[in-house]
């Protein structure tokens with residue numbers, strides 16, 4: 001860096017580089033070599049200039065504007081303002097996640113949960129990940145958690161393709177990828193642990209309990225709930241479906257993964273299911 005720039009924050013250097021009065025975001029996400037910005041005033045007019053400055057200062061290849069994540073496959077809507085490819089490899093905790101930022105979500109808000117999954121000692125466990133995506137939780141459980149075997153279900157063909165690539169990239173041999181709707185393809189009565197990393201998850205609790213082995217196990221039940229629902233809704237859902245499939249539920253822990261929207265929370269409950 002030139003001497004005069006050494007004490008400046010990246011944000012100040014980006015502002016300097018642009019050199020004119022444009023309102024730009026003062027925070028960003030970097031996934032692999034791609035920078036993700038929220039919409040800002042005049043992004044349509046000055047997108048390229050701003051994108052170029054961000055790319056140079058943050059040493060990124062591509063800069064995109066993020067407009068939200070939509071639908072069953074949780075697909076992002078983005079506009080590329082600088083650079084060519086939106087495919088990138090993000091490395092987090094020694095795990096490589098390859099993905100196309102334009103087609104696949106990667107939630108930086110879920111980082112703690114990815115780390116937490118990697119800390120589970122899963123050496124003796126058969127795991128079913130019902131919403132594997134590109135391997136968000138499957139890869140840390142397989143690599144750092146050294147799971148005996150993980151069945152990773154994914155319905156979106158693009159995410160599934162990256163899941164296959166990520167298994168190769170991370171040289172993992174304990175993952176069995178399964179393509180299709182988890183309600184049709186999940187193995188049954190087999191799991192010590194079931195991962196349910198989705199945001200409208202209640203309709204899938206039945207398949208979650210069916211995947212558990214008859215001696216029971218642990219379910220990581222994610223869902224999105226309102227502030228009023230925070231103390232009871234997911235607990236009730238777990239108990240209701242647990243009962244239906246012959247399990248008693250005890251709550252091990254509960255944490256907010258992230259704020260999802262105003263007054264809406266992404267929460268995960270770890271629950272132990274034991275046969276009744």
Ligand code: SAM
Pocket residue numbers: 072073074105106107110130131132133134136137153154155156159180181182183197198199
């Ligand atoms: N837990 C992830 C994280 O940390 O960012 C997010 C996973 S993403 C929200 C959920 C994934 O589940 C998507 O890749 C979506 O395509 C997949 N999916 C949704 N419904 C499904 C179903 N019925 N069967 C299998 N996969 C499904």
